[in-house]
Amino acid sequence: MPETSRLNLSAGLASVATAILLVALKLWALGQTGALSIAASLADSALDLMVSLGALAAIFYAARPPDDDHAFGHSAAEDLAALGQAVFILASASIIAFAAMTRLLSADPEPLSQEGPGIVAMALSITLTALLVLYQRWVARKTGNRVVAADSLHYLGDLLPNIGAIFALWASANLGLMRIDAVVALAAAGMLAVGALGIGKGAWDALMDRAAPPETIARIEALTKGCTGVRGFHDLKTRRSGQRLFVNLHIELDGAQSLNDAHAIGARLKHAILDEFPGADVIIHFDPVR
Template identity: 70%
Template sequence: MSTRQDSRLNLSAGLGSVTVAFVLVLLKLWALGETHALSVAASLADSALDLMVSLGGLAAIIYAARPPDEDHAFGHSSAEDLAALGQSLFILVSAGVIFWASAQRLLAETAAPLAAEGRGILVMSISIVLTIALVLWQRRVARRTGSKVVQADSLHYLGDLLPNIGAILALWASAQFGFARLDSVVALGAAVMLAVGALGIGRNAWHALMDRAADPKIVAGIEKIAGNWPGVHGFHDMQTRTAGSKVFVNLHIELDGDQTLTEAHDIGAALKRAIIDAYPGTDVIIHKDPVR
């Protein structure tokens, strides 16, 4: 798949994320006013955060798609990692606020009453359907493009599903049995899930910003291709790093020093194409050394 196609897919996922988040914020604002449920408030805060970080992620996707220039010879893909790191920080703050509010309500002497549970259940059900549709599309895009921003967004929205289901259970328990404290328990669980997901997203983005090597499976795959390539007598000094959705590879191959420059070039070019075909989005630089 071409870089332009990858950019279009990432852009579609970013626009979808912003649209869904905006719709969910409006729906949950109305549901909160009707139910006064903290689990709905937690879900609303999460959706509002989704909207903010999705807008930031969309901006990062647009910026990362820009071609290399004089000041950024290797492109702008690290913008995806910066956006993903920012997402993780915002998610952690949101999780802390939700956890504190939930604990305060859970420890209160009397449970806060809920209302209009049926309307709240309807809104949360719609939220689940929209979220599932978005996550399915984001995962499809992420598998094709490797975008960390889309992956982070997908993980976050996937994490929203259980809290939404929990909110439905809390509203149902309040309507049927008057058990309002389940609302706070669900919100506590949602906060913990958000924090765990945020730490994972932040760790991966940090590693990429620090030029961590590519996934060992990718490294092993490239080594296998190079080691078995016709005309290549060996390779050494292989280096990899990740930036956003791109993997950068530097590789020295050992060739017969008596062959022509054209023959050596053809071997290196064919090997480069094979690596890119196996790992789309890879940026490969191959140095040619004579066999010693």
């Protein structure tokens, strides 16, 4: 197995192992404290476990070469999984928000307990998450794997709800502000919902073959215009599937030159696009002009 594949796999396994530890730790903390802010963080960690498992599967599955039944590869499985995850996140956020509003509106909110052990558990969660993010970012820099980079970004966003949970437990223990827990949980639910909508939109756009972002298209156009021997281009089409970019492009070449020369120009342009967008699937058609 290549070194880059081993690094990507190790990052995926580290992500899954960390997520399992965090879920177990927060389950214990929730049982000790009954804090909704910890429940929100637990839901986020359960989501992280699903995302990490999906990322690990994607590293294996998306790397499979195209076959007779999947001529364009298997990367669409990532988008299907992401769409399912988005629905799961929205459902979790709705449940947490409902529980938080119920506690906020209650005349006699349920007191928290064992805030000290809960704070220790959440502090340990922050430490584990930070160490994982540092390792994932190192791997992403070494290998350029976008799945690992995206998973790292997701875990980085988890640090704020964890810090909020610690603040809620501290405020309950030292200031008697029991409703702070519900406020933090409500804010965490909002963050979960926003993240779910972003994930769902990205997955839906990919499944519907939406074009790549304008900046990506502009960069491909610039590379094409700057390629020596290309007199023009048309019918540039792009789409994304999972982490993979697909590019279909017609370039206009001197019709009097040899096929070898035309092929060399097309190969040069293809390599330029691949250097800019590693792992892209690039198809270039040649159209002769006088």
